[in-house]
Ligand code: FES
């Protein structure tokens with residue numbers, strides 16, 4: 413077992429973990445943060461995306477011990493005082509989800525994308541989200557949600 417100390421969604425945590433434990437397992441199984449989900453376990457789908465010291469990572473591709481001393485933000489740490497994060501709100505307003513399974517990862521990746529590029533083009537959004545798969549194939553509204561979050565006024569109406 414290895415001792416790790418980190419901050420998750422603003423709270424300091426300290427645990428003994430097996431060196432092989434994945435960060436996503438740690439978040440879900442030890443901390444009960446089941447908002448971060450596993451879609452593939454092979455770093456393909458992006459459903460498990462979280463922020464590690466401000467950078468988006470696929471948490472099935474990071475060991476818990478690698479997060480030692482770091483700050484992790486999950487989908488569960490975004491809302492403040494009962495207010496959804498603007499990107500969460502945009503996904504809600506634009507209905508950027510169908511079954512919702514990919515949504516936590518999509519939102520975490522979209523936030524990282526918008527931090528890097530606050531006014532992305534549609535192409536840049538699609539490129540920025542290429543590591544996140546939506547099995548419901550609801551990409552159109554996901555892109556609209558990111559545009560909405562970016563403050564872009566949609567020039568078209570309808571779905
Ligand atoms: S579960 Fe991590 S990328 Fe699919």
Ligand code: FES
Pocket residue numbers: 509510511512513514515545546547548549550
């Ligand atoms: S909304 Fe179902 S997988 Fe994306």
